[in-house]
Amino acid sequence: MTTHAPERPTVSRRAALALGGAGLSAILLGQAHAATTDLGGRKLVVIICRGAMDGLSVCPPIGDADYANLRGAIAIPGDQALKLDDTFSLHPSLSGLHGMVQSGQARIAPAVAIPQRIRSHFEAQDMLESGGDQLYGVATGWLNRTLQAVQPSRPIKALSIGPQQPLILHGPVEAESWSPGGRSNSQSERVTAAVQALYQDDYLLGPALATGLEVQNQAMAQGMTMSGGGAQSGGDAKALALTTAKFMTQPGGPSIAVLSLGGFDTHAGQGAVSGRLANRLAVLDGTLTGLQAGLGEQWGKTVVIVATEFGRTAHVNGTSGTDHGTASTLILAGGALKRGGIIGDWPTLQATRLFENRDLAPTLDIRQVFKGVLADHMGVSRAALDHNVFPGSVAVKPIYGLA
Amino acid sequence: MKRPDANLHAAIAVTRFGLGARPGEITDALTDPQGWLLDQIRPEGADTPVNLSGAPFPSSRQRVLDFLAYREAVQTAGKDPDARKTAAQALNSETGAELHARAVLAASTAAPFRERWALFWANHFSVSVIKGEELAATAPAFDREAIRPHVFGRFEGLLLASTRHPAMLMYLDQQRSTGPNSALGQKRDKTGLNENLAREVMELHTLGADAGYTQADVTEFARALTGWSMGGKAGPEDQQGIFVFRPVMHEPGPRTVFGRTYSQDDEAQAIAILRDLAKSPHTADHVARQLATHFVADAPPPELVATLKQSFLETDGSLDHLARALITSPAAWTPGAAKLKTPYEFLISSHRAAGTTPVDLRKDLYGPLTALGQRPYSAPQPNGWSDQASDWASPDAIVKRLSFAQGFASAHAPLGDPIQVAKASLGARLSPAALTAISRAESREDAFAILLMSPEFQRR
Numbered sequence: 001m002t003t004h005a006p007e008r009p010t011v012s013r014r015a016a017l018a019l020g021g022a023g024l025s026a027i028l029l030g031q032a033h034a035a036t037t038d039l040g041g042r043k044l045v046v047i048i049c050r051g052a053m054d055g056l057s058v059c060p061p062i063g064d065a066d067y068a069n070l071r072g073a074i075a076i077p078g079d080q081a082l083k084l085d086d087t088f089s090l091h092p093s094l095s096g097l098h099g100m101v102q103s104g105q106a107r108i109a110p111a112v113a114i115p116q117r118i119r120s121h122f123e124a125q126d127m128l129e130s131g132g133d134q135l136y137g138v139a140t141g142w143l144n145r146t147l148q149a150v151q152p153s154r155p156i157k158a159l160s161i162g163p164q165q166p167l168i169l170h171g172p173v174e175a176e177s178w179s180p181g182g183r184s185n186s187q188s189e190r191v192t193a194a195v196q197a198l199y200q201d202d203y204l205l206g207p208a209l210a211t212g213l214e215v216q217n218q219a220m221a222q223g224m225t226m227s228g229g230g231a232q233s234g235g236d237a238k239a240l241a242l243t244t245a246k247f248m249t250q251p252g253g254p255s256i257a258v259l260s261l262g263g264f265d266t267h268a269g270q271g272a273v274s275g276r277l278a279n280r281l282a283v284l285d286g287t288l289t290g291l292q293a294g295l296g297e298q299w300g301k302t303v304v305i306v307a308t309e310f311g312r313t314a315h316v317n318g319t320s321g322t323d324h325g326t327a328s329t330l331i332l333a334g335g336a337l338k339r340g341g342i343i344g345d346w347p348t349l350q351a352t353r354l355f356e357n358r359d360l361a362p363t364l365d366i367r368q369v370f371k372g373v374l375a376d377h378m379g380v381s382r383a384a385l386d387h388n389v390f391p392g393s394v395a396v397k398p399i400y401g402l403a
Numbered sequence: 404m405k406r407p408d409a410n411l412h413a414a415i416a417v418t419r420f421g422l423g424a425r426p427g428e429i430t431d432a433l434t435d436p437q438g439w440l441l442d443q444i445r446p447e448g449a450d451t452p453v454n455l456s457g458a459p460f461p462s463s464r465q466r467v468l469d470f471l472a473y474r475e476a477v478q479t480a481g482k483d484p485d486a487r488k489t490a491a492q493a494l495n496s497e498t499g500a501e502l503h504a505r506a507v508l509a510a511s512t513a514a515p516f517r518e519r520w521a522l523f524w525a526n527h528f529s530v531s532v533i534k535g536e537e538l539a540a541t542a543p544a545f546d547r548e549a550i551r552p553h554v555f556g557r558f559e560g561l562l563l564a565s566t567r568h569p570a571m572l573m574y575l576d577q578q579r580s581t582g583p584n585s586a587l588g589q590k591r592d593k594t595g596l597n598e599n600l601a602r603e604v605m606e607l608h609t610l611g612a613d614a615g616y617t618q619a620d621v622t623e624f625a626r627a628l629t630g631w632s633m634g635g636k637a638g639p640e641d642q643q644g645i646f647v648f649r650p651v652m653h654e655p656g657p658r659t660v661f662g663r664t665y666s667q668d669d670e671a672q673a674i675a676i677l678r679d680l681a682k683s684p685h686t687a688d689h690v691a692r693q694l695a696t697h698f699v700a701d702a703p704p705p706e707l708v709a710t711l712k713q714s715f716l717e718t719d720g721s722l723d724h725l726a727r728a729l730i731t732s733p734a735a736w737t738p739g740a741a742k743l744k745t746p747y748e749f750l751i752s753s754h755r756a757a758g759t760t761p762v763d764l765r766k767d768l769y770g771p772l773t774a775l776g777q778r779p780y781s782a783p784q785p786n787g788w789s790d791q792a793s794d795w796a797s798p799d800a801i802v803k804r805l806s807f808a809q810g811f812a813s814a815h816a817p818l819g820d821p822i823q824v825a826k827a828s829l830g831a832r833l834s835p836a837a838l839t840a841i842s843r844a845e846s847r848e849d850a851f852a853i854l855l856m857s858p859e860f861q862r863r
Contacts, residue, residue, distance in 0.1 A: 164776055165794065177800070179774075191853055194844065194849070198856070202858045211798035212801050262783050268579065268599075317596060317597050318593075319576055319595070
């Protein structure tokens with residue numbers, strides 16, 4: 001069996017770099033044309049918050065009679081939370097997001113969960129990203145299957161930010177990836193060409209190298225340089241989000257991007273208005289405002305989904321933190337959203353309503369939101385959503401009208 | 404006796420079970436590849452990294468004290484950035500020194516299987532500085548104290564050493580978990596259970612997520628673990644920084660975990676549970692699968708998993724027997740190299756191919772490993788670094804490998820005939836295509852970079 005390396009542009013990469021942005025656009029013009037006409041420039045960003053983000057701190061239900069008591073010292077005080085309505089507020093670290101909600105550019109789903117009740121981070125993240133209706137039901141990611149569903153009639157590209165490709169993008173359609181740092185100043189054209197030739201029949205390394213070189217050259221042409229390492233503050237996060245936006249807004253750039261944020265597994269010393277979780281939420285807020293600023297007018301055609309694998313226990317635990325729970329909060333942001341309030345019902349925190357006596361109970365299957373966004377915003381058909389993107393999900397109704 | 408496939412077996416022994424060939428190593432393994440590996444197993448465990456400064460590395464106890472001193476220094480420093488930086492440097496320099504020593508050991512050892520075996524177990528019982536500076540202080544000592552001495556002993560010993568180690572107690576939030584009905588729990592409102600360690604021990608370290616235990620089992624085990632703590636600043640000096648059992652925090656009463664009841668009323672309760680977890684067939688299966696996945700293929704041959712599981716059960720989790728079972732199982736010697744190297748494996752094997760060791764901590768280790776996606780001691784989650792190619796072969800990661808290979812080659816390309824260098828590094832695994840590309844390169848640097856990036860060097 002012979003496999004062929006993906007077709008390469010004929011102009012040499014160095015020549016393209018020498019030409020700068022103009023040369024790059026010229027090379028990518030064909031793709032750019034296809035991408036912008038077919039999706040109408042619409043963009044989707046998925047931010048995965050790993051480690052089980054505590055929804056009850058992201059949008060504390062200040063108006064729920066049981067909230068303050070259950071949460072004790074880690075409850076967000078009502079007078080410092082950013083009010084959304086009579087029941088919900090946002091964490092004080094999420095001021096950027098609060099502004100988006102007020103201008104109709106963000107909405108909150110306070111009690112969503114993946115299809116199965118799992119309290120293992122790793123299994124639950126697999127389920128969140130694979131989009132299967134049961135664990136290990138599918139081995140590829142639902143965003144990769146989204147790419148398959150809209151192609152080949154509308155070829156679009158996807159990009160993950162970070163050194164590791166997340167499961168949500170694994171699959172037959174090669175996705176781009178980029179992370180800051182580590183670029184050598186002396187990449188030799190000769191070595192690169194020899195290695196590409198060696199990878200010609202390599203199903204794993206061949207497509208990866210080809211795609212990676214393309215992204216690297218775009219990044220260099222756009223002058224994107226950042227030092228390596230993860231975002232530790234809201235400022236770092238904003239810079240990384242601005243870079244992500246830069247990729248997405250260039251001609252022929254990716255229509256879909258995935259970012260992962262970590263550090264949400266707050267078993268101890270979670271903090272309230274300030275502290276460990278507040279710092280991570282500042283990173284999330286920086287990421288959202290960075291995307292908004294970086295996408296500029298294209299923010300108006302963008303939906304951002306912020307999701308986590310599960311929520312945390314309703315009760316504060318013995319070490320001023322929270323253990324693995326069930327339902328958590330999903331956030332939608334972006335200028336393409338339709339204005340609206342809270343998404344889904346609130347189960348309340350009454351003792352009798354808690355799942356297994358300990359966790360916020362889900363009122364929505366997280367796939368309902370994903371399917372709604374993909375249908376309205378990306379034009380994915382109901383049949384593809386039910387059978388391919390989220391296999392076996394005929395009974396899981398999309399929430400229409402979000403975008 | 405030299406078998407017809409001896410050349411290939413020697414190359415597999417050195418690259419798959421070892422850490423990549425140093426010059427001459429494949430020849431050393433040629434007469435008896437399996438024997439060459441078996442000889443590296445020894446009861447006293449893995450090698451201990453040797454501090455390049457000559458001083459002994461500090462104990463975890465000392466490192467906890469260092470961390471407490473650091474926290475105080477930061478408080479005193481207030482907003483003075485220079486003082487904060489000095490304090491952080493003092494804390495991190497030991498960690499860097501030990502990372503350096505461990506990498507030098509890996510790049511130069513003549514017993515590379517022993518080192519790979521230790522690296523596997525360190526990743527199985529992963530701790531990470533992502534948790535905070537207390538782990539930056541103690542992660543290297545955890546590897547040296549809880550992992551390396553135990554890797555050829557019994558699994559139970561390794562499990563106990565890991566679970567009781569201060570670094571693990573801090574990493575998975577055990578040290579303040581308090582039984583609600585314990586003396587302390589009754590006295591203070593704001594104390595209670597933390598189930599993090601209990602869950603991850605069952606899911607990641609022993610039974611595996613699919614073993615069929617329930618939330619109730621996790622909670623019961625967490626109750627049994629209450630009181631497993633470490634001495635802090637307020638306690639007696641001789642207990643600071645070491646494991647202590649605190650009866651006042653321990654939840655009284657019998658516990659039922661995974662169908663068995665444990666009526667011990669102290670530290671012995673959780674020890675008994677850990678011993679049973681270590682013996683469970685689910686654990687044997689989980690460990691066998693992880694080992695086979697690490698050494699042979701992302702989706703490992705079922706017969707290899709079965710062989711390893713059987714060895715684990717028959718020898719009561721003797722890890723030296725398990726290592727022998729792995730080495731002597733024909734299913735582990737599949738001719739095709741299916742495993743993509745992790746960034747650390749890639750970096751170490753590059754040094755071994757060049758016959759060099761890392762010199763500069765930042766330039767040779769922290770910098771490249773961070774760029775390649777495997778910042779030292781920083782596994783993102785408690786399941787450690789991934790053992791799946793798909794997680795390491797993103798477009799960005801492969802381009803970063805190409806950049807690294809070229810920078811590395813321009814600094815370290817060995818003198819001598821590049822073809823001989825390539826043959827010494829990959830032996831019978833070197834493909835004709837790579838050989839041709841290397842022979843056509845116009846400089847030693849280019850030839851060595853192509854070798855490092857060849858599909859067969861990227862895999863093992």
